[in-house]
Amino acid sequence: MTRPPAPPDARVVVVGGINADLKARTTAPLVPGTSNPGTATLTPGGVGRNVAENLAHLGRPVALLGVVGDDDLGRLVLDATSAAGVDVTHVRCRPGPTGSYTALLDHHGELVAGVADMAAADALTPEDVRAAESVVAGAGMLVLDGNLPVETFAAARDLAAAHGVPVVVDPVSVPKAARLAAQVRDLLAVTPSHGELAALGGVPALLARGVGLVWERRGASGSVLHTADGAGAVELAAPETAVVDVTGAGDAMLAAWCHAVLAGQGHAEAAAYAHEAAALTVASPLTVRPDLGEMLAR
Numbered sequence: 001m002t003r004p005p006a007p008p009d010a011r012v013v014v015v016g017g018i019n020a021d022l023k024a025r026t027t028a029p030l031v032p033g034t035s036n037p038g039t040a041t042l043t044p045g046g047v048g049r050n051v052a053e054n055l056a057h058l059g060r061p062v063a064l065l066g067v068v069g070d071d072d073l074g075r076l077v078l079d080a081t082s083a084a085g086v087d088v089t090h091v092r093c094r095p096g097p098t099g100s101y102t103a104l105l106d107h108h109g110e111l112v113a114g115v116a117d118m119a120a121a122d123a124l125t126p127e128d129v130r131a132a133e134s135v136v137a138g139a140g141m142l143v144l145d146g147n148l149p150v151e152t153f154a155a156a157r158d159l160a161a162a163h164g165v166p167v168v169v170d171p172v173s174v175p176k177a178a179r180l181a182a183q184v185r186d187l188l189a190v191t192p193s194h195g196e197l198a199a200l201g202g203v204p205a206l207l208a209r210g211v212g213l214v215w216e217r218r219g220a221s222g223s224v225l226h227t228a229d230g231a232g233a234v235e236l237a238a239p240e241t242a243v244v245d246v247t248g249a250g251d252a253m254l255a256a257w258c259h260a261v262l263a264g265q266g267h268a269e270a271a272a273y274a275h276e277a278a279a280l281t282v283a284s285p286l287t288v289r290p291d292l293g294e295m296l297a298r
């Protein structure tokens with residue numbers, strides 16, 4: 001279904017993971033097999049949730065679809081997400097633990113090991129998505145987190161297509177991208193890393209499958225926009241920045257791109273704005289910066 005372009009203040013709907021992130025960092029060289037001195041933070045996380053919170057901080061109306069557990073972590077994360085301005089009324093609470101990502105960093109800030117419990121994200125069903133049909137139908141854009149179960153991802157993409165809502169996908173990781181590959185089609189944009197792009201079949205295959213923009217992320221080296229319009233690849237450099245913690249940079253980047261495109265910017269112009277959002281996130285210890293909108297407006 002085609003419909004007129006969304007109004008500039010249209011709402012974004014994000015379907016994806018909602019986690020509690022526990023990050024522990026040693027203050028001295030790490031000694032395995034024993035207790036190390038260090039510091040720890042417990043913050044809301046999850047790719048879908050982070051994208052939604054970033055959108056709220058940019059002033060964009062946004063609703064989140066996902067699943068949390070009936071535990072203290074779920075209440076903590078949902079309260080914080082709601083307080084940030086995200087509509088969480090369509091988040092389902094199910095018996096069991098909330099999703100979590102536990103990371104151990106050494107005294108340089110390098111990841112030693114991470115543990116992800118994605119059982120809550122895995123519990124989001126196609127029926128959950130279809131039950132939110134009116135929410136999806138009213139969106140100006142739908143963002144899908146590559147952590148979704150394949151059937152749920154496909155159901156959300158199809159529902160959006162039925163209502164003419166453009167879809168943007170973050171493939172998240174190489175294994176998740178490989179699993180989703182056959183379902184990554186008929187999208188406004190997909191944002192793979194180099195490895196994820198290979199797992200999805202490469203640029204020509206994606207463009208042939210109805211993906212309007214393949215926006216390849218190259219971390220500190222920037223990104224490349226590949227489109228089917230014959231413009232060729234457009235390379236963007238990442239802005240120079242101090243690196244404090246890269247966690248969540250990709251989530252801020254995706255949110256800022258969606259916000260800018262809905263506000264009327266072209267894909268490349270929006271991508272440059274999104275890189276500014278990523279750089280601000282990289283320069284901060286926070287996974288999501290509450291001041292993102294203000295900082296970008298400077």
Ligand SMILES: Nc1ncnc2c1ncn2[C@@H]1O[C@H](COP(=O)(O)OP(=O)(O)OP(=O)(O)O)[C@@H](O)[C@H]1O
Nearest residue numbers: 217219220222238246247248249250251275278282
């Ligand atoms: N080391 C770095 N130095 C400068 N900029 C960086 C660095 N790492 C990331 N960035 C910025 O952040 C953007 C997103 O980074 P990246 O492609 O690594 O995302 P990601 O792996 O999806 O992140 P996450 O999953 O943690 O949200 C980059 O395009 C770049 O603008």
Ligand SMILES: O=c1[nH]cc([C@@H]2O[C@H](CO)[C@@H](O)[C@H]2O)c(=O)[nH]1
Nearest residue numbers: 017019021045046047101116248
């Ligand atoms: O394996 C995983 N690692 C990290 C995350 C989440 O990524 C977010 C950063 O982009 C972070 O908040 C974490 O919860 C995940 O969902 N699965």
